[in-house]
Amino acid sequence: MNGNHDAFTLGPLETGPACCVPHPLIQVRNLSLQYDGKTALDTITLDIYQGCITALIGPSGCGKTSFLSTINRLTDLIPRCNVTGQILIGGQDIHHPNCDVQTLRRRIGMVFQKPVPFPLSIRRNLSLPLNEHGVTRKDEVAAIIEQVLYDVGLWDEVHDRLDASALSLSGGQQQRLCIARALALNPEILLMDEPCSALDPMASGVVEDLICRLQGRYTIVIVTHNLAQARRIANYAAFFWVRERAGQLVEFGRSQQIFESPRHELTAAYVNGSRG
Amino acid sequence: MQTDRLLAWILRIGATVAALMMLLILMFLLFESWPALTGLSLIRFVTDAAWHPLEGAYHLMPMLLATLLASSGALMLAVPLGLASAVFIVFFASPRLAAVYKRLIELLAGIPSVVFGFWGLTTLAPLINEWHPPGASLLTAVLVLTLMVLPMITLTAYTAFVAVPDALLRNAAALGLSRWGMIAGVALPAARNGIVAGIILAAARALGETMAVLMVAGNVVQYPESIFDPVRTLAANIALEMAYAMDDHRAVLFVSGLVLMVLVMVLSALAGLFERHRHA
Amino acid sequence: MPEIIIPVSVRQKIRDFSLQSLMYLAVLLVSAVFVWLLADLVQGGMAHLSWAFLTESPRDAGRAGGIASILVSTLLILLIALIAAVPLAWATAVLLAEFVPIDSRFGRIVRFSLYVLAGVPSIVFGLFGNAFFSIYLGLGFSILSGGLTLACMLLPILTSTAEAGMRAVPDAYRLSAAALGMTRTAALIHLIFPAATPALAAGLLIGIGRALAETAALLFTSGYVDRMPGSLLDSGRALALHIFDLSMNVPGGDMPAYAAALVLVSLLLGINSLAMMFAHGLQRRRILT
């Protein structure tokens, strides 16, 4: 497939109040994570602000992806993975026994590094999660599909072939479909794990543009190795570093501050490209 | 979450039942052989004069020996043939020919034992009878078994050869090794564990094979003096006598089933060990 | 006297040449025997094979008539075996592939037990089936006890192929589905099962092939009455057993035995090819996605 479709420019997002407010939506307190008894994340404490884009940066293996998957409890799926500490979302502890993990994950969308369209039709990719969450009325589903495809800029490209295989889309289109699939569930939070790194530069640009447009409507946490990209899109940045194989949070702040006047020397070295 | 938990429990029950099947089989074999294991002293399987269950003589050794002879004979023929076939497919044949030959071997693997037995009975045994009567003999059994385990050995060796990293072979070739030098010096050692596992599994199959052997071996309980003598294997004996065996006799047949099962279990455990250390 | 020194390269060439000749000899031998066997079957069977042979029931111990009732019995035994084994095997496979970690103790026990079960000789299954289903459960010589015995035999092969098939489904699907808040059950039904279908189908076909070829396990369980079965509690003779009986016990039974063998082998080769096709499609598909 070709990447030409990705050059398509996005229409304006229909948005609610587009704002990034310094109100912590996700509060991470003393979060540690062990795989098989070995510490992968070491006592992270961090606030993620509502409606903002927070970029997680740092060298490979510093636990950014692990951190991301603790937020929607995807770590539950990994055997012998032990999470301690607290994560509060809107003040509620996500590890509380009363917290339903399916509902939690519905409130938190996630986009992976490599696009993972299910081997189903484009339409079914979007309707399947909706159906599973009880949205079954056909007209309602159709409306949501149109809306989210429009939001991610795919509608004009695929509206005439919704029943074609999602695998027939180009890489960039697939990734936007995955974002649309996450958006269809109307989440509050979007977790993105290097969503552009498996795409060619053109497609990457389109997806980055899309992420920018989502700012304000969703609270976005994005892992990226592309510092320029983090600088361009993020309101806040968290710098992780690996010490004795365990990931630690070194510095957190507004992205302008992290990139222009880092307080910690490791951060400074990393953003200036001399370390990592 | 609740559906997941429910499903997990249902699956757990299913898996437990599946796992218990083995235990159930073992238990029933033990249960049925119990009269023989406790009532007869086990030494009688070795010391009794002969196998005449209706006269109360339970000498198992000729049949055990015949079983081992038939299986090892088959392996002696099938291992070289099977390895040669695998080498041919992987290293010599053109892709097209390799595909055709591999398909042929796969088809051979799909032919049921009763058809092998039938063919041995109607074609091989009369031929051997011309040469040296009575035709139904250890030799016929060995030949039929060879045909049956050959595909197994070929296909496992093929898989093992294919799994040898290309880089290894390319390096060997770069060192100026001839094709055979490469195969004998690099590919064979690297694929050894996989091949051995395949051979062991083939041995297990040969030991337990019933119908084909029953049809061509002549089924006389005796220590064979030559390969033209008819013999009876343990598995064939069960098939022959199970129908009318009673009391001790029936229990002894279950004992021989138990012996077969334990033999095969040991062999498959061994094969599993080799399989696991394939890349070690 | 000058010693005759054969240079290394010449010695090597001789070795290589003889090894290569032996290899080609082996390949030719195997091919020749295979062709001989097939030619024998086709030659012996074609003359007796006809539409009537497939649609009539055997008469006169199988010397006359056809194999209709045998085919029906075979099919019923097969159906019973599949109905009993498939749900159990696939449930086990789902548990092993999706619900327990690959190295959990429970998983290891189940896997080991099935691995051992896979090696058990069919005659031993026959012993067990006779003692358990026919006598202990009182099913007698019947299609039901034969089918259930076969089900035990099929359990390992169906489980291992299904587990491998489900493991081959990329983990990304599971993670994505979970991230979308879907239950495992939903992911299983909508994503993993469909994606693993070629593997499941291939395993199913391999199992069917195994069951069709089986003789020893049925000898003392389903019995060998060659009449059209009236119920699942009737004894029914499987095709493989029919060939055995014709060739061993029926003077003049060779011709129908050839024909029946030809039918069985064609059936099995067809099923085998279909299974290979599915397995092949599986490989190609993994490359595509």
Added chain:
Amino acid sequence: MSLHISADGYLRFYRTFISAVIAGLMVFSMTTAHAGTQRLTLTGSSTVAPLVNEIARRFEAQFPGVRIDVQTGGSSRGINDVRKGVADIGLVSRALKPGEEDLHAYTIALDGIGLIVHARNPVVSLDKQQVVDIFTGKITRWNAVGGDDARITVINKAEGRSTLELFLEYFQLKNSAIRPHVIIGDNAQGIKTITGNRNAIGYVSIGAAEYESRRGVPLRLLVLDGVASSVDNVRNGNFPLSRPLNLVTASAAQGLARQFITFAQSAQVHDLIEAQYFVPPDAD
């Protein structure tokens, strides 16, 4: 590339397949349930089985709704299965032995045991001692008894076969003394082996041998000690190696089994007995 379609298609296929299977089974079980079949299972001697099969067909024709299944495996199996309750009636081609008094036997016919060779074997008669010598391996070539210069292939019956027991008893042999080359189970297997091997000798039910040889199977019944192995000699009591063919039940036969046994002992089936070259019990 339209993989999703096939994936959905597979699901649909599953559903169709499963419902088809269930529907098929339901139809099958319903038809059988409505038939209300009464079933008799008979197992045992391969000598008696062909005859009983014929009787059973006639019985079924007269009593619709009855199904009689016959399986072979030897007289011992017949006794065994009846005792275990696996079979309703056992087929036993000999009189009951001591230790079998718990069973009830009903004689339906008489039969003899004859020595058989291939039709092209020039030997036509043997005496008792020659037979003993051949079967114990003292004579190994046919020319010692006036035949070709060829090795003798001795065919013996498997244990548990009453044909074997009677043969041993008559020649006062122990089975362990016999040096066989092939062990066979059913009569038919013995006949089949003989027809495939010109130099073989074996012994089977005279009824079975006559039946097959009249159908053109190349075998010959040998004259033993000057008495031809024939149905006539069995009938008139001249043939020494003869025996009753019995139906055996665990307790005194009742119900359907009783009905069947009475039928099998009646004159209505004498033509069937004659057709199988056996002798009706009341004929002598």
